[in-house]
Amino acid sequence: xxxxxxxxxxxxxxxxxxLFNSLGHQYWWPGDSAFEVCVGAILTQNTNWQNxxxxxxxxxxxxxxxxxxxxxxxxxxxxxFIRPAGYYNIKSKRxxxxxxxxxxxxxxxxxxxxxxxxxxxxKKLLDVKGIGPETADSIMLYAGNHLQFVVDxxxxxxxxxxxxxxxxxxxxxxxxxxxQNLPGEINVYNECHALIVNIGKxxxxxxxxxxxxxxxxxx
DNA sequence: TGCCAGGCCGGGT
DNA sequence: ACCCGGCATGGC
Numbered sequence: 001x002x003x004x005x006x007x008x009x010x011x012x013x014x015x016x017x018x019l020f021n022s023l024g025h026q027y028w029w030p031g032d033s034a035f036e037v038c039v040g041a042i043l044t045q046n047t048n049w050q051n052x053x054x055x056x057x058x059x060x061x062x063x064x065x066x067x068x069x070x071x072x073x074x075x076x077x078x079x080x081f082i083r084p085a086g087y088y089n090i091k092s093k094r095x096x097x098x099x100x101x102x103x104x105x106x107x108x109x110x111x112x113x114x115x116x117x118x119x120x121x122x123k124k125l126l127d128v129k130g131i132g133p134e135t136a137d138s139i140m141l142y143a144g145n146h147l148q149f150v151v152d153x154x155x156x157x158x159x160x161x162x163x164x165x166x167x168x169x170x171x172x173x174x175x176x177x178x179x180q181n182l183p184g185e186i187n188v189y190n191e192c193h194a195l196i197v198n199i200g201k202x203x204x205x206x207x208x209x210x211x212x213x214x215x216x217x218x219x
Numbered sequence: 220t221g222c223c224a225g226g227c228c229g230g231g232t
Numbered sequence: 233a234c235c236c237g238g239c240a241t242g243g244c
Contacts, residue, residue: 041225044224044226045225046225046227047224047240047241047242048224048241048243049224050224051240054242055241083241085240085241086224086239087226087238089240090227090228090238090240091239094227131227132227132228133227134225138225152226153225155225196225197225205223206223207222207223
């Protein structure tokens with residue numbers, strides 16, 4: 001291992017350690033069931049979680065937050081229920097394509113879906129229209145306890161601002177950076193991504209490039 | 220008020 | 233293989 005890699009490895013571990021020591025457990029993903037996490041992962045695409053929560057509560061309050069319930073629900077009605085989450089027409093389609101996958105290949109049984117081997121499951125999820133790399137990894141890690149690190153826009157922005165990546169780094173580049181340097185534990189992946197989102201929302205906004213209070217300011 | 224939020228797809232180069 | 237417009241609500 002050369003010096004560059006060693007520095008990189010230390011920085012990645014430092015980020016995790018500093019964030020965990022300053023912010024502690026994040027208790028992710030919010031949700032009462034694995035299925036709810038999957039729905040939330042699709043609804044939160046490019047969307048504030050507050051809005052997603054309203055949409056999920058709508059479904060929950062109407063007893064529709066089950067695979068069979070949503071699979072049977074008319075798509076235009078589904079769109080109305082999830083309206084607060086934004087992009088409601090496209091997201092209703094995306095939810096439906098996931099539900100077709102779940103219900104037609106796994107009898108609406110999410111445990112059966114997650115019993116697939118990781119590499120196989122990830123490929124299948126990426127074939128579902130509306131599920132890209134971040135959504136697939138979120139579903140796998142937070143709903144299914146598969147060891148997949150989740151990368152998002154905050155991760156990219158934070159690493160870029162600290163000169164840990166080049167601006168042309170892609171999703172898989174960044175994912176590998178964490179997976180090759182962090183301990184390979186579900187709990188570490190879980191907390192690390194959640195901590196990055198926390199810090200991103202609070203200290204690394206687009207319009208607020210520098211923040212003295214950011215725990216990562218000295219790395 | 221305008222900008223942003225825990226992306227992804229499809230069409231055009 | 234990239235690049236970009238479109239998708240839409242609610243909060244600060």
